[in-house]
Amino acid sequence: MLGPNGAGKTTLLNSISGVARPTAGSITFEGRDITGMRPEQVVRLGITHCPEGRQIFQRLTVEENLVAAHIRRAGRSFEALRAEAFDLFPVLKERRNSVASRMSGGQQQMLAIGRALMAEPKLLMLDEPSLGLAPKIVHQIFRIILDLSRNGISILLVEQNVQLALECGDYAYLLNTGKVKLHGPAQEMAEHSALSEHYLGGVNETVLHV
């Protein structure tokens, strides 16, 4: 999901996860109408929202962040899910007893994704996971996001880094002022001239004004 600031990307994620109530339209997941459902119901259906700015519990330890996010249902045990998260992000295992606020931005993002996985999502919505991170860390995180996608978790990624997003994604939507302006397979979108017009064009404009 691409688009300039204020295009409505986060609002879209908030509407899906039940934090915001849409004023019109409907949201369907696996053939089921989920419009207006409360966040805890949406999570139990298998949609997890990994919010912008990570929003990890700063005063809790790494392990406690994972414990808090584990949803008790008929699914897999906490231990199994934690082991999986630790496999994906070995640094979380190393620092499992550290208070989350003491971790670097990259580690906090890994914790945010690890924590989201504790709810066993079928659809994982990531809101700008690259925000404020060094390029090297961003690549590391995107490699793991691709792994998750190969393991059968659908990913809905909101990203400002257009190039990276189009390289990783299968299908892309361009959102502006709350409307889908363009959509198509990521590869085609990458070659589409209109994309630079809508999106990168906008960026250039701002640069000129500055």
Place this chain on the structure above:
Amino acid sequence: MLGSLIQQTVNALTIGSIYALIALGYTMVYGVLRMINFAHGEMFMLGAYVAFLVLSMLIGTVGGAGAIALTAAFVIAIFLVGVIGVGIERIAYKPLRNSTRLAPMLSSLGVSLSLVTGIQILAGPQPVAFPSFFPAVRYEVMGGTVSSVQIGILIAAFALMFGLHFLVNRSRIGIIVRAVSESRPTAQLLGINVNGAISMVFFVGPLLGAAGGILYASYYGIMTPTMGAVIGLKAFTAAILGGIGSIPGAMLGAFILAFVEVGGTALLPIVTHGVLGTEYRDVLSFAILILVLLIRPAGILGEAVSEESIVYKREF
């Protein structure tokens, strides 16, 4: 001199541990809901009345109860008050959760008045003699007097605080309560059982407050329907002093307040040559509250004033 020092220290620890039990309820509720529960002092009062009722139902009388009956009455009473606390939250606060910050606080004032008046109607407004929950033995320690009631209160209060520490820091529900305290929106987004965490706080807080009430009534041998008012305010002061929202802060604040009160009450007449007597004890406690609010509103262990509290002021 040493004897009276020991005696005053034990006095301060006794009253401090009772303040701490009540202050914990204020701070935990504030932690998860950013709300001051003005009805919390009444949980303290209810503790004593419910224990009295349970005891008289268990053995038909309240005098001369054995250790087993007293322990059973204590445990049943604090558990019942915990359940009452959860019920009050469901009825009086939960429907107002998405309203303004002020609404549940006003509702809690209403709950407080209803409980005091309710008990006055049911049990009468006059003070009632309360049985001691501990055998009354006095020990002489280096010239000072320490009673077994005080020791019993200290043991019971510290056992409960240790239990709370374990619950909050080691158990799954404790972790969830801390997550909800830190950010309710994020907890909701992750599908965490926010209502469960809030109910837990409204069970544990009143339970501890009720325990404080039973210990207090058994210390002074008396209970009244209005006993929660001043003690509730003192414990609230302790919670603010320690940093509201902080569990260690509530305990620290309670003991500091108790030591200042007991020490101040002992020293005031000496220092001022009898101009200010022991009746200035409450003035001293509330002067601390005013000073803390003026100098360091976040309290000793509280976090620095955040953007959130600015929003909070604007809402009023």
